[in-house]
Amino acid sequence: MKYSTGIETKRKIIDAAFQLMADKGFDAVSIDDIMTSIGRAKGSFYVHFKSKEELLYEVMRIRLDRGHGQMAEEILKELFKDNCNVRAILERVTAEVHVSSGEDYLTWAFAYYHLLTHSRKDEFVREWLETNADQWSAFLNMIVKRGQELGQIRTDVDTQTITNMCMGIVLGYDILFMFKPRIDVNEVYHIHDWMFISDPFSKNE
Amino acid sequence: MKYSTGIETKRKIIDAAFQLMADKGFDAVSIDDIMTSIGRAKGSFYVHFKSKEELLYEVMRIRLDRGHGQMAEEILKELFKDNCNVRAILERVTAEVHVSSGEDYLTWAFAYYHLLTHSRKDEFVREWLETNADQWSAFLNMIVKRGQELGQIRTDVDTQTITNMCMGIVLGYDILFMFKPRIDVNEVYHIHDWMFISDPFSKNE
Amino acid sequence: MKYSTGIETKRKIIDAAFQLMADKGFDAVSIDDIMTSIGRAKGSFYVHFKSKEELLYEVMRIRLDRGHGQMAEEILKELFKDNCNVRAILERVTAEVHVSSGEDYLTWAFAYYHLLTHSRKDEFVREWLETNADQWSAFLNMIVKRGQELGQIRTDVDTQTITNMCMGIVLGYDILFMFKPRIDVNEVYHIHDWMFISDPFSKNE
Amino acid sequence: MKYSTGIETKRKIIDAAFQLMADKGFDAVSIDDIMTSIGRAKGSFYVHFKSKEELLYEVMRIRLDRGHGQMAEEILKELFKDNCNVRAILERVTAEVHVSSGEDYLTWAFAYYHLLTHSRKDEFVREWLETNADQWSAFLNMIVKRGQELGQIRTDVDTQTITNMCMGIVLGYDILFMFKPRIDVNEVYHIHDWMFISDPFSKNE
DNA sequence: TATGAATGAGGCTTCATTCAT
């Protein structure tokens, strides 16, 4: 099996890079590390990528996208039903974040935060992360707003602030999780007790 | 003044390293970068540090300690007064976190999260960060517990979970802040609305 | 037309290599450069050539030969007519040098002098260039000698020296031309004023 | 003698590079070649030069300058004496060209023409060579003009053309010399027979 | 005849570290 299709090998490189960068950070992973780990020669890397930088961008797009851009469609229909349960929807969206990160959440988290720190010296990464965060924020904002309209979410705090709290607690648990992988990330749902006015759907009733 | 005190130069190196590592990460900063930035020759570095690794540990101890180990003493006295206002104390402690990070919070945040990602490949850093987080956690836990004892904090959620939420939201706003430096980190105090039972001291009354 | 005749593609490769080597020198041109420039894949190169070296030798033979080997035949007949005008013949021969270099003289010149410098590390090229120069020299020598016999060229300087001057000035103007492409290469004919004894055919009379 | 002065080593690098580039051309000489040839480690190169490119520029300035910029001063005084022998001066200047190239003329010539071909892809080198050629041209032009004023040089051909012939023949013999190192470069002086009106100083009288 | 994946040698450059001064 010496000669395989390009796409196959390219995908293997991306996956290997993702795994390795979670441990050491992207800069500290060498092309040689990556290629050795998939049983290929160093030089073959450049058959598939123009540069190491380009690889980072592919890893980012394929493995580190939180995907709130695409998620919207299916959720929206639900959200605008007359009698919808906003809290349930929000819980589903929040759960998605961790599911989408794939099998190994710790790997994902380290890779993601490596990317975040990396963004400080790479304009392109910075913008991509910002766009990603904005999509997520906009998506949550829409849900919160709808919740407020339906009288399910408190209105004495403005929509964006509630949205921020919602995102913040999820991001915060990412970090806590990196400190202590034993922590229960489901604790984040408690933030909903603060946001939601006691309602008949609430699981805390 | 070609020859200065060792301590002076050492301090300059630490500060420069801290600034530079916020941008590029510790690995990507070279000894030469650091020494050039303080107007000294590369070779002089080893007069002050045994290795680059040792420098990282100093930067960590001197510039990146969240300092919940020391903070305790003065706070504790207050906390165990009969009629103490736990919410006020907690707010003060929370505020401290950002104050202690010094002039430029963004620099601090990037440096700190660079360190966190770095920890994945450095046992010593990992342990230090864990200890730090544990101290912070233990400190908060003590406050929360006291709050619960005094009937100021809800008791239907267990102490450690409330503590985690408390830490989580602060960490989460660090990250949000890195995405969007315009965000108002004081929003984190809203978490207290959820924790605290409405009480006569509350500013939301 | 994915599959073309071999000869066609081979010729395209040679032409592309010639163009590209004028700019960057043969070593600095990659097989990939060449094949990309003719819209073919890198691997196809080896269908037409055994190695890059072989390509150089083909380029040399087909595009960089000054061609004094072949030129002889037609000229010789003229030269040995009784009342021949040696100066006119010499002018024609000299003109030929630039005509034979094809459309773009500057490209030709750079390619040729790249080859010359390359010859220092390639025995085969060195010998080929020497043979070429020798043919040219021998050819000129024959003309000069005939001119002397007919009393048209001065005899106080020996035949080979006059020949050298004749070649030298042409080579020198190649170089001047590379410095300043605006120069008028026809100036080289002035050397004839020095060689030829004033004669009835001279255009300077 | 493990540690030497910077200037010493830098000079050795320049000299080694000059020798090596005469054989293989600048691109084909590796940093490793150069450093090994002076008994130093590859990495040490960068103590003295910022890049390989910078080395080329130094080699060029220090070893390949034809130096007609500086030469002027001493010659000029002679040139403007009332009864000066322009032909003698011109011969001296022409001789200088070969003397200045140092011990090994063949090495010098190959290095120089490597630089010339290299100039096609390096703007900076191109400009430097042009400036150099212009200085030489301007210098010769001045001499020729003076010769014409004094009635020693023919005036039926314009000054610049004569200058070009003068430079051209020298450059041409450089090339001839590279083909056949046995050639007598003094033959170039014959061009003066063409330029100069028969005069009492002429060695051909 | 054509392709493109794969290879391994080799080139430029960076960098932590050492050492004589």
Added chain:
DNA sequence: TATGAATGAAGCCTCATTCAT
């Protein structure tokens, strides 16, 4: 305490060449 020359390992990338399709 400070310097700057020197080192060698390691990293990114290029490239001539091979080979299965």
